[in-house]
Amino acid sequence: MRDPLIEEFEQALDEYRAADWEKVGLKAGKFCEIAYCICAGHATGSYAATPSKPVNFPQACRDLEQHNGTKGRSLCMQVPKILAALYELRNNRAIGHVSAEVSPNHMDAEVFLRGMKWVMGELVRNYSQLALTDSHAVVEAVTARTFHMVWSSGDMRRVLEPAKTAGQKVLILLYAEGKQVAVAQLQAWVEYKNGTDFKRKVLRDLHKRAWIHFDEKASTAQILPTGQAYVEKSGLLVVGQ
Structure with missing residues (x-):
């Protein structure tokens, strides 16, 4: 699931640079679904062949908490909580603000981008088999500040x-x-x-x-x-x- 995760992340970066805030939210939703599947695979020890959307995303994220004692808090509690928050924002705020005096789309996009970067950094930190200094460099590159084009x-x-x-x-x-x-x-x-x-x-x-x-x-x-x-x-x- 690494390749589709990276693809959604990079496309979200492209949409951010183009200042297409609503599309950042769309990409963030797909990113969250794939990242959840990775966390679920880590928690259960069985990775799905392809990513899929849980029926109840918030509950599915909460269910991973039961594995934190043996599999660690990062991918069983902390990352899933961020994913659930991003998913909630995506589903209930990211689209349709025509009547709002100040559209929150840009603010939402900032949250999506930083949340996705933090999740990517945690995944690199947990899964990287590179030397410590190289892993650190990858995390720094992923989380570097991005400006829109x-x-x-x-x-x-x-x-x-x-x-x-x-x-x-x-x-x-x-x-x-x-x-x-x-x-x-x-x-x-x-x-x-x-x-x-x-x-x-x-x-x-x-x-x-x-x-x-x-x-x-x-x-x-x-x-x-x-x-x-x-x-x-x-x-x-x-x-x-």
């Missing part, structure tokens, strides 16, 4: 890696927005001076690749599913790439 303030957006090309910035911004954006707004976010060149050299090229839909008549742009897949798989949301 897109800064937002009111109607303003900015990609926090200036070295990205204009096309890459457009993809990142449209990925983060997840909806149509006016070309003039997008040009301002990318800080591209020449509007004609922005449409001709950047947007038309991305449209031709079928990564975005550039509606020249309406003067809007929106990312396509193929563009979303490219952003997620190309490492565009990873700092330094």
